[in-house]
Amino acid sequence: MRSTILFSLNGRAVELGADRAGMMLAEYLREQQRLVGTKVVCDEGDCGACTVLKAAPYHASRSKRAPRFLPVNSCIISVAQLDGSSIVTVDALRSGAPPTDAPVGAGSTDALTPVQRAMVDCHASQCGFCTPGFVMALTGLVEKKLRTAPGYPRVISAKDAKNATTGNLCRCTGYQPIIDAAVAIPLDQCQSVEQSLESAPVRRRLALAIQQPVLLDGPDFRFFAPTQLAQLGAFLEKHPSARILAGATDLGVVHNKRKQRLIAAVSLHLIPELHVLEERVHKGTRRLRVGARVTLSEVRDAVKQSVPELASFLDLFASPQIKNQGTLVGNLANASPIGDTSPFLLIAGTTVEVYSPMRAPRQAARRSIPIEQFFLGYRVTALAAGEVITAVEFDLPSARDVVRLQKVSQRIDLDISTVCAAIRATPSRAGRARLGRTVTGVRIAFGGVAATPLRFPRTEHALEGRLIAHALDPELLEIFQSEMTPMGDLRGSSAFRRVAAENLLRKYFRELALEDRP
Amino acid sequence: MSPPRSASSASELPHDSAHTHVAGTSEFIDDRARLAGELEVVVLFSPHAHARIKSIRTEQALAIPGVVAVYCAKDFAHNLWGSIIKDQPLLAEQEVQFVGEAVAIIAAETREAAYRGREAVAVEYEVLPAILSIDEARAARSFIGARRTIERGDATAAFASAPHTLAGQLVLRGADHFYLESQASIVYPHEDGQLEVHSSSQHPTETQHVVAHGLGLPDHDVVCVVKRMGGGFGGKESQAAPFAAYAALVAHRLRRPARIVLNKDDDMIMTGKRNPFQNHYRVAFDDAGRLLALEVDFFSDGGAYADLSTSIMERAMLHADNAYFIPHVKVAGQVCRTNFHPHTAFRGFGGPKGVATIEVILERIAAFLKQDALDLRKLNCYTAEGGRDVTHYDQKLENNCLPQLFAELERSSDYRRRRREIVRSNDQARVTGAPLRGLSLTAVKFGISFTTRFLNQANALVLVHRDGTLQVGTGATEMGQGVNARIAELVARELGLPRSTVRILPTATDRNANTSPTAASSGTDLNGAAALLAARKLKVRLSQLAVALAATPEERWASNTAGLGTQAELGAAGRSDPLDDPNEGADWATGIATYHGVRFADGRVHLAGLPGSPAGPGKRTRRGSISFAALVNEAYLNRISLSEYAHYSIPGLAFDKLAGKGPAFLYFTQGTAVSEVSVDQDSGTVKVLRTDILMDLGRPVNEPLDLGQVSGAFIQGMGWVTTEKLFYDRKGALLSHAPSTYKIPNVQDTPRDFRIRLLGNEENRANVRGTKAAGEPPLLLALSVWTAIGDAVAQSPERDGAWPQLEVPATQEECLRALAPARFWAWERATP
Structure with missing residues (x-):
């Protein structure tokens, strides 16, 4: 058992105990390391000014290749969560090989990286406050591009540039010069931070360390990271109020905003089985199993071919920084009434796999909850105290299923939904003469229209077997409206949610009907 | 169409801090290293829109470890401040008048302790009608x-x-400024009651005065320094001052450095x-x-x-x-x-x-x-034809480019063809339910000058050092707009030097006093003109010296006689008549003034009779020259001043506020923009498909910096008219006080196709070197997005061409409501 966490900061090993590990990374960088290049604006992961690069712990057993450096928001990651990871901040960026013993933060202004130089040349910085965050987001894009397989073109398109900086706000430039800068980055002159800022001895130390659990036991902060689920029980019994961390992108926010301070936490990042991401066939249906520690970015990449609708929906989910840190299971456990991914899980025959440390080893420690029984009320789930979700498993739609995931938000990208919809149905193979096709297997779920993400069983029942052309009859829409209870809040009025939700349902069947036309 | 800009025009150098911005080494207020004993300050503010303060109890807060002091209104010597009317208390006295009004300040050893202290201050309110x-x-x-x-x-x-x-x-x-750096200040106490205030402020002079007045100090005991701001946009013109005053109160009373850095939520709740x-x-x-x-x-x-x-x-x-x-x-x-x-x-x-x-x-x-x-x-x-070029306040438009801006943008944006295509597309969309498209071309004519006449003045200090490098101080504050780079370029170009020779100093009230806020787009106009006038004064003297040197054998120059006084000094008196017009004496094409036939170029000073270059000493050529640094050194050795101060005030402003008549502005910055949008009929979601902007910015000092102002202002304006919704609850509390709930545009919101062009206009003789102010005017062009949304919504089946009643901002909800008003009303009646 280790009593300190270990991570790499700009190539140097940093070992910390309970007195520092409860700080958020941005605060630690600025206050403890005086690495003040990283800025804090919103303290809630919504502006990207605090972006740093993070490479997840390298579990050699799971992958041949070291994890890539990905942009994350340092303002909402506690230092404890970095155990086993490597961090690179703007302060350390420089071109060329670093001196052998480069002091932390000795960034030189006359040795800018190609990313930084492009930003200068394209006038992509005005007041400068958001700039380090953009530099890191674009450096993350370069890391990705440098791993492009041979044979594929290594270029940065305007679309790449926009997608890579979706999580960064700038109030001065109007973004166009930043897009121009990203496109102008000369990839052939770029060096990966893996080469320039990672040291082999430190990496070896990290790889060894993560095979051991960590327990920090300070007066103000207690933290436990087991390597096996079976180790959980004792800690949770002693600290029943401890929060279970996956990405903790929401817990970091409530901590910063002083709504609930993070004082006792369990992190699951050292447990290998929770990183599972695999497809399997169950009773003739292809299903995807996603472990509790699998990030939304990883899910997005995994479903890009099999469920492109989900992949493009995830493109609108939060920011790259959040998706690189947050998990699908975390989004579910958070039980937000909107919970962008929850409507999809509700229509995809999802099962929630749960481990109950308190019951182990006396009773069966594992159980499985159908998603329909998971949400009990506003932010209340079927999880008992101390239970953790280990994975979720859901159907991959077949080629005949028509799945539509739609989101309505104040701003298209990087925004919480006002209303989001997941609708799935299987149209009949051939239409009846002149009447068109019918639908079966209808599943409808919405977020943002009730205290929990909501299924619409009565609407589904009424639609079952119906002609597409009659799907939107007034009595059906009446049933649909009667199943929801939307509230009005700062994202939209109750009337808006009703009209928008109904429109999304209408749109689904309108589009199906259009396909029916010769 | 006027010819393209002349060769005299813009440089393309980056922002003077670009290289430190990208490296993360540019220093903002909260990046300053903490000094020993430094205190953190947080503000306790009112949760009520209107209430009487019955009591403030601080004992529990003071008992929290690390909390050092809690101050209230009575701790200020003078508690009222205000830019125009002094009606606002620094800290609320008997009543609070808005949610977010400062009631008390807490000073503590750490930020965490200060927040805990704030939670422990007990204020009893009697809520009043608001x-x-x-x-x-x-x-x-x-x-x-x-x-x-x-x-x-x-x-x-x-x-x-x-x-x-x-x-x-x-x-x-309304709209929030959403500058990325929230309000921030650090105050260092010095001996004998003096204070050094560092503030993220657009108006260091007002900040100095508010601090001094609040604490009962004479102005000369408070210095306000502004290195830079992480954005301002007007939000730090007046409202930076009270936060500096809070830190100053702590520093003054406790004789310890004090730092106040608002978090984003507090900033959005407290500031206007x-x-x-x-x-x-x-x-x-x-x-x-x-x-x-x-x-x-x-x-x-x-x-x-x-x-x-x-x-x-x-x-x-x-x-x-x-x-x-x-x-x-x-x-x-x-x-x-x-x-x-x-x-x-x-x-x-x-x-x-x-x-x-x-x-x-x-x-x-x-x-x-x-x-x-x-x-x-x-x-x-507006057009000169038929005398239709006089405003309702009786100012005649000079150098009016508006007809040209309309005609040229109509052509270059392919307006008519796109209009026809959009009409066709909307005919289909009304049937299929696909998004509706809208197109609109709007204009801006923005008056440049403060409408408050006395603010239209500036001063500048130019210091030349013996190695030929310069320091320039003005009242302009740098908030990202590039005013420092522009002023440095104006001065450097006048003296024929590379811009890197000129270092712009942090704005400081002990260098430039009685300055105006950097506002009204006037930063470069006013301060650049003052800096240029100061540089010209030096140039006159240095030119005179060059003439004297050309007539003096080189071996008798002071630098060759070790300045020992073996030779008579050369004199250079400057001009007897005042130099107050930055365009006076300058060649219009280049904007450069020449005195006594001496030419400053390429880091050298050229005049017949000066030593030839690169020929050796003593040898004369017809067009000789010496380096600028060498001339400066000769000036010093001849006891000629190498520092100049200049004051500039805009001439001809005769607007009568009472009558509402007269020339209010020195000139107008003009432009046109055409935006094409789509509005989703199901959700009200707006996408900006294309925007073309054409602006008359005269002759830019630095074209990329001006273009950056155009794109930045436009997108900021686009946020105001589309997604930026301030949501207040029924009791007047702002609930959207962070980026999770207040949505400024992000990178995906930039128009899919975004084209910005400048009109060549060489003829703005009113302003320094024929430039035009660029900071604010392009923001108004974003109204083309809003009118294009209206144009799209008007094409919906329900409206059939009738113009919708849209608010600003036209949020998705606002748009959907305009598309389907009957369905909204039905639900709103059903659920009050």
Whole structure:
């Protein structure tokens, strides 16, 4: 058992105990390391000014290749969560090989990286406050591009540039010069931070360390990271109020905003089985199993071919920084009434796999909850105290299923939904003469229209077997409206949610009907 | 179309801090290293929109480890401040007037302790009725300042005889500045009661004065320094000062350094926004769509205190015409006092509120007459023909590019073809339910000068060092706009030096006193002119010296005689007549002045008779030269001053505020923009598909920096008219106080196709080197997005061409409501 966490900061090993590990990374960088290049604006992961690069712990057993450096928001990651990871901040960026013993933060202004130089040349910085965050987001894009397989073109398109900086706000430039800068980055002159800022001895130390659990036991902060689920029980019994961390992108926010301070936490990042991401066939249906520690970015990449609708929906989910840190299971456990991914899980025959440390080893420690029984009320789930979700498993739609995931938000990208919809149905193979096709297997779920993400069983029942052309009859829409209870809040009025939700349902069947036309 | 800009024009150098910005080494307030003993300051603010303070108990807060002091109103020597009217308490006394009003400040050893201290201060309130809308304020006659009017002709008579009239109301909501660096200040106490204030402020002089007045210190004991801001946009013009005063109070009382750095939530809750407006208008026009008369009654929500709202209102009234000639005009304006944060300057000031009104009027007339709105805009555009080039406040437009801006953008944006295509596309969309598209071309004519005359002055200090490098100090503050780079380029170019030779100093009130805020787009105009005048004064002297040197054998120069006094000194007296016009004596094509035939170029000083270069000493050539550094060194050895101070004030401003008549502005910055949008009929979601901007920015000092102002201002304005919604609860508390809930544009919101071009205009002889101010005007062009949304929504099956009543911002909800009003009403009736 280790009593300190270990991570790499700009190539140097940093070992910390309970007195520092409860700080958020941005605060630690600025206050403890005086690495003040990283800025804090919103303290809630919504502006990207605090972006740093993070490479997840390298579990050699799971992958041949070291994890890539990905942009994350340092303002909402506690230092404890970095155990086993490597961090690179703007302060350390420089071109060329670093001196052998480069002091932390000795960034030189006359040795800018190609990313930084492009930003200068394209006038992509005005007041400068958001700039380090953009530099890191674009450096993350370069890391990705440098791993492009041979044979594929290594270029940065305007679309790449926009997608890579979706999580960064700038109030001065109007973004166009930043897009121009990203496109102008000369990839052939770029060096990966893996080469320039990672040291082999430190990496070896990290790889060894993560095979051991960590327990920090300070007066103000207690933290436990087991390597096996079976180790959980004792800690949770002693600290029943401890929060279970996956990405903790929401817990970091409530901590910063002083709504609930993070004082006792369990992190699951050292447990290998929770990183599972695999497809399997169950009773003739292809299903995807996603472990509790699998990030939304990883899910997005995994479903890009099999469920492109989900992949493009995830493109609108939060920011790259959040998706690189947050998990699908975390989004579910958070039980937000909107919970962008929850409507999809509700229509995809999802099962929630749960481990109950308190019951182990006396009773069966594992159980499985159908998603329909998971949400009990506003932010209340079927999880008992101390239970953790280990994975979720859901159907991959077949080629005949028509799945539509739609989101309505104040701003298209990087925004919480006002209303989001997941609708799935299987149209009949051939239409009846002149009447068109019918639908079966209808599943409808919405977020943002009730205290929990909501299924619409009565609407589904009424639609079952119906002609597409009659799907939107007034009595059906009446049933649909009667199943929801939307509230009005700062994202939209109750009337808006009703009209928008109904429109999304209408749109689904309108589009199906259009396909029916010769 | 005028010819492209001359070779004299813009450099393309990056922002002077670009290389440190990208490296993360640019220093902002909170990046300064903590000094020993430094304290953290946080503000306790009111949770009520209007309440009486019954008691403030601090014992529990003071008992928290690390909490050092809690201060209230009585701890300030003078508690009232205000830029125009001193009506706002630094800390609330008997009553609080808005949610977010500062009540007490807590000083502690750490930020965490200060926050804990804040949670432990117990304030007992008696909640009082609050005024939470313009309508409520009008009903209660709760006003700030008097109602003002500007009139021309006889609007009443014109309405009586007009073929057509339309009337309506336009609601424009506020917007948060969302500068990335929140309000911040650090104050260091020095000996004998002196204070050194570092502030993220657009107005160091006012910050100095508010701190000194608040603490009862003479102005000369407070120095305010501004290195840079992480964005300002008007939000740090007046409202930076009180936060500096809080830190100063702690530093002054405890003799320890004190730092205040607001978090984003507190900043958004406490500070004022763009003034919401509610404008009632009536317009008269003929069958062709020619404007005959306009009446606008402007009402703004000033919030709880005066701040700058009366000036903002004045600018709204002065921009009610925008680009259009209207024979008979009557505009009136009244600021309302409500129980919201005191609203304040925000890029564009009142301008956008005046311009939005006339632009929506033109769209409505076009819809009414079933004409293309662009034709009406061109028909009504200011033009010298027929004397239609005098504003309603009797200022004649000089060098008016508006007709050209309309014609050129119409052509280059392919407006007519795209209009036809959009009409076809919408015919289909009405059937399929696909998104509707809209297209609109709007204009801006933005008056440049503070409407408060005394602010139109600036001073500058130029120091030349013996190695030939310069330091320049002015009252301009750098907030990202590149004013430092522009001033450095103006000075460097005048002296024929590379820009890197000129270092712009942090703005400091002990170097440049009695300065104006960096605001009203005037930073470079005013301070650049002053710096250029100071540089010219030096140039005159150095030129005289060069002439004297050319007549003196080189071996007798001071540098060759070790300055030992073996030779008579060379003199250089400067000019006896004042130098106050930055264009006087300058060659118009290059903007460079030449004195006594001496030419400054390429880091050297050229004059016949000076030693030849690169020939050796003693050898004369016809066109000789010496390096600038060598000349400077000779000047020093001959006891000639190498420092200059200059003052500049804008000439010819004769606007009579009482009469509402006269030249209010030195010149106008003008432009046009055309935006194409799509509006999703199911969700109300807006996408900006393409925007083309054409602006007249005269001859830019630095073109990329100006283009950056255009794209940045446009996108900021686009946020105001689309997604940026301030959501207040029924008790007047702002709930959208962070980026999770307040949505400024992000990178995906930039127009899919975004084209910005500048019109070549060599003829703005009013301003320094023929430049034009760029900071605010492009923001107003974002109204083209808003009118394009209206154009799209008007094409919906339900509206059938009728112009929708859209607020600013036209959020998705606002758009969906306009698309399907009946369904909204049905649900709203069902669920109150």
